[in-house]
Amino acid sequence: MKEKINRSFCIAPMMGYTTPYARKLYRILSKRSFLFSEMIASKSLIHSKSKDLIIENDEHNPVALQVGGSNLEDLKKCSKIAYQYNYDEINLNVGCPSKAVQKGSFGACLMKDKVLVKECLEAMQNEKIEVSLKCRIGLGKELNYSFFEEFIDEVIKSGINIIYIHARNAILSGISPAQNRSIPRLDYDFVRKIKFRYPNIFFVLNGGIDSLEKAKHLLYEFDGVMLGRLIQSNPFLLKRVDNFIYNENILSEVNEDIIYNYFDYIAPKIQYESIFRLLSPLLNIFFGIPDSKKFKSEIHTHMKKQELSKIKRIFIDFVSQNRLLLN
Ligand SMILES: Cc1cc2nc3c(=O)[nH]c(=O)nc-3n(C[C@H](O)[C@H](O)[C@H](O)COP(=O)(O)O)c2cc1C
Incomplete structure (x- = not known):
């Protein structure tokens, strides 16, 4: 059924x-x-x-x-x-x-x-x-x-x-x-x-x-x-x-948990998947947020070296510093 x-x-x-x-x-x-x-x-x-x-x-x-x-x-x-x-x-x-x-x-x-x-x-x-x-x-x-x-x-x-x-x-x-x-x-x-x-x-x-x-x-x-x-x-x-859209009684917000949750999922996959494919959905978090250039360029530097835990930290910092703008 x-x-x-x-x-x-x-x-x-x-x-x-x-x-x-x-x-x-x-x-x-x-x-x-x-x-x-x-x-x-x-x-x-x-x-x-x-x-x-x-x-x-x-x-x-x-x-x-x-x-x-x-x-x-x-x-x-x-x-x-x-x-x-x-x-x-x-x-x-x-x-x-x-x-x-x-x-x-x-x-x-x-x-x-x-x-x-x-x-x-x-x-x-x-x-x-x-x-x-x-x-x-x-x-x-x-x-x-x-x-x-x-x-x-x-x-x-x-x-x-x-x-x-x-x-x-x-x-x-x-x-x-x-x-x-x-x-x-x-x-x-x-x-x-x-x-x-x-x-x-x-x-x-x-x-x-x-x-x-x-x-x-x-x-x-x-x-x-x-x-x-x-x-x-x-x-x-x-x-x-x-x-x-669905009239659910939920008020979601962009917070650090989203980043932790996402990285828990992608981290084991770094051994066999391109880091760009893994991270590209999350890179859109910078959409429309002023002064995010610094974060983006740091992330790109670490992407070249496959340093996922450092990248996670940058996303966490970005979210905590921009919570108001993100929500
Ligand atoms: C980058 C990109 C890739 C797409 N790949 C597919 C695809 O794999 N299969 C498909 O049916 N349509 C694909 N489309 C078309 C979209 O599913 C959608 O029909 C189209 O973008 C119109 O919707 P939108 O105006 O909301 O973007 C793609 C569109 C974009 C922008």
């Missing part, structure tokens, strides 16, 4: 960012947010020797594992792996426009083949894990609601109930994936209309949500919201989410 999970506030999958370490920090700051892994190609998930490192799930639940792929047998295996690693959900990426991903026949280019996407989602189904999709609203420069509707009509025949929609078209050539996160324009109406057509499917709106206030406002209308770059640049905003 699948447990009922709340997906009102989701943190978008982001390659290079939503690592197990970032998820640890996100989970320390918010118990309720729904988390995602980075996208992992199905073949890497099945064959990579460093799989444990990439998809480790240290009780970060509720959390989804995102995969990219279109080989049905591989995707079936990925679902089993996601379950073994205690993920709550496996999500198929049909939104990434990068050339590399297109070469591997996955990501946004799959929107051209809605029957294949349906088959992928069917292959991923088993009774133990929720299966979901993340897609765009179309392909190319022109917006075309009928194309989007026909795509959704087909893919939901797979039986999935949860769809995350980055509400802008994917452009498969001529611009970079980063540019394709701001052009072409967003159109939330596509998500409104498809929800009206399928009231029983859970649609999560993604794209351009740049404040918690906006997220909360959108939740009056949409089933869920998904935020990417806002959390990437300032993860410490998450300390407000349980109270502000």
